Amino acid sequence: MKTSILLISLPKKLPPFSLLSLASYINAKTEHRASILELSGLADPAAAIAARLKADKPGLVGFGCFTCDYPEVMRFAGVVKESSGCRVVAGNVHASLYPEDFIFPGSPVDYVVVGEGEVTLAELLDRLAAGGDPAGLAGVAALADGKMLVGEKRPLIADLAVLPRLDYGLIPMEPHFHPANRAVPGFSARTATVYTSRGCPSKCEFCAANTVWKCNSGPPVRFRPIEEVMAEVRELKEKYKIQCLAFGDDSFLLRKDRVLALCAAMKELDMFWAVQGRVEHISAEVVAAMKDAGCVMIGFGVESGSDSILARIQKGINTAQIRGAFALCKAGRLARMAYIMCNHPGETEEDVRLTVELLRETGPDGINQAVLTPYPGTAIYEKYVGKKPENYRLFSNIGAELTTYFKLCAHDLPMDQVLDAYWLAVYAWRLPVSLTAVFREPGYLRKVLFTGYFSSVASVILKDTAVWLRYRAVAAIPWPARSLLRSWKHRLEKLF
Structure with a gap:
């Protein structure tokens, strides 16, 4: 027997890659049918x-859930x-780490897929289609006699070659591919995000990735066959006219030979x-090879200068x-993006x-700046916050206001002032990436000039330059006056 599942994607800037992978697997590897509804x-x-x-x-209806999504997913x-009375399953990071937030008497969620989901979801659909009880199924959390029962850990998919290529026809992809999204900072072109691997071996205390991968058994880092990656890239280029790729892997540089x-x-x-x-995985040889192959930028997790x-x-x-x-990349004429945070513990x-x-x-x-947020599932959350479901709604906030709820640093500097200092350290005299890219990468301008998106590039450059000039002007204002102006701006935004 067969059944169907509707996967619902909450509004996000990026395509729902996890749901695309689940639906593509269900449609290609089982007799069941999967579709996706985007709420954006x-x-x-x-x-x-x-x-x-x-x-x-x-x-069956499915939701992916990060902590910031929890109130909306439950609603x-x-x-x-x-x-409809339809059964509901939840998955992804928050559901995998805290299935008890979903599985309890009276909950609108019936099941949780814990960890990597393709094989588990397929078996859950098999069990439901046959009229069986999913309680106790490996990788599934469900109610049994009024209490949550979590099945044994399911092994991670060892060979990613078993996964089918993503079926981009499941959702309207044009809005995601459009140059205005700028998936690669500073570059305005038709861009797609591609993953060549899964997993991360690092143990950064601010990130939940290593905790999530432990929800399954087996080595966390696995790689897709290069020929399969390139087949996907060619399809994106030929079918969707993609000009630029953002490789989204956590561990892209892990293996030099690859x-x-x-x-x-x-x-x-x-x-x-x-x-x-x-930074520890880069070398002069890798920089030269990447630059020669068309790479225009590499983003490094710097986090702090201390x-x-x-x-x-x-x-x-x-x-x-x-x-x-950073010196190696500069010598190799490869643009460098620094990911930086403030509000570190202590x-x-x-x-x-x-x-x-x-x-x-x-x-x-x-520079990509952020205020460190102790998200559930991270070591920092466990050390400094502790599990408090009443705080989940706070994680939908971003920026300096987060320190109102989660202040981890030992200083009393306003976070806006710290972020400004970091921004000015980078852009005091440096022009926006969108402008310097035109001169650093001649092929970039040639590609967009003859594909009908030159106006988008010009618009981005003008906007970025205007922002840069505004910040330069603001930087000339002493901090107390600048802070006062900011508070007035926030008050006006709340009023109107």
Whole structure:
């Protein structure tokens, strides 16, 4: 017997890759059917869910859930129950780490898929289609005699070659591919995100990734066959006219031999692309190969310019390695993006000063700033916050206001002031990446000029330049006056 599942994606900037992978696997590897409903841009998501349930009559409805999504997932699961009575399954990070938040008497969620989901979801659908009870199924949490029962850990998929290629026809991809999204900072082109591996071996205390992968058994880092990756890339280029790729792997640079092999394959396609990586995995040989193959940018998780902070958060790197990696990329004419955070546990004003100093010295081409947030599932959350479901709604906030609820640093500097200092350390004299990319990468301008997106590139450059000029003007204002202006701006935004 067969059944169907409707996977519902909450509004997100990026495509719902996890749901795409689940649906693609179900459709390609089982007799069941999977479809996806995206809620982005819908005026009345609840009404859209009810209408889709009435039209499709699925046997199961699924939600992916991060902590920031928890209130909405539970609300929409209630909509499903009220409008159709359909069974509901939840998965992804928060559901995997805290299945007890979903599985309890009276909950609108019936099942949780714990950890990697493709095989588990397929077996759950098999069990439901046969009229069986999923309680006790490996990788599934469900109620049994009024109490939550979690099945044994399911092994991770050892050979990622068994996974089918993502079926991008399951959702409208055009909005996600559009140049305006700028999936690669500074580059305005038709861009797709591609994953060549799964898993991360690092133990950074601010990240939940290593905790999530432990929900299954087996080595966490696994790689897709290069030929399968390239088949997906060719399809994206030919079918969807993709010009740029953002490789989203946590561990792209982990194996030098694999990186060099991917570079050799990418060189034949005449595309530009970007990656994220760790500073200890880069080398002059890898930089040269990546640049020659069309790579335009690499993002490094710098996090802090203080060695004591890097040790405290178990980043596994030091500032000497950061300086070395940035120098190698600069010599190889590869743009560098620095991912940086403030509000580290115990962070002092001296740590902030050291971070500003490091940013000035290394001179990244761009910066991605964040206020460290102790998300559930991270070691920092367990150490400094502890499980408090009443706080889940707070994780939908972003930026400096988070320190109102989760202040971890030891100094009293306003987070806006710290973020400004980091921004100015990078952009004091450096032009926006969107402008420098035109001069650094001649092929970039040629590709977008003849594909109808030049106006989008020009618009991005103008907007980024205007923002840069505004920040330069604001930087001339003493901090107390700048802070006052900010508070007035926030008050006006709340009023209007």
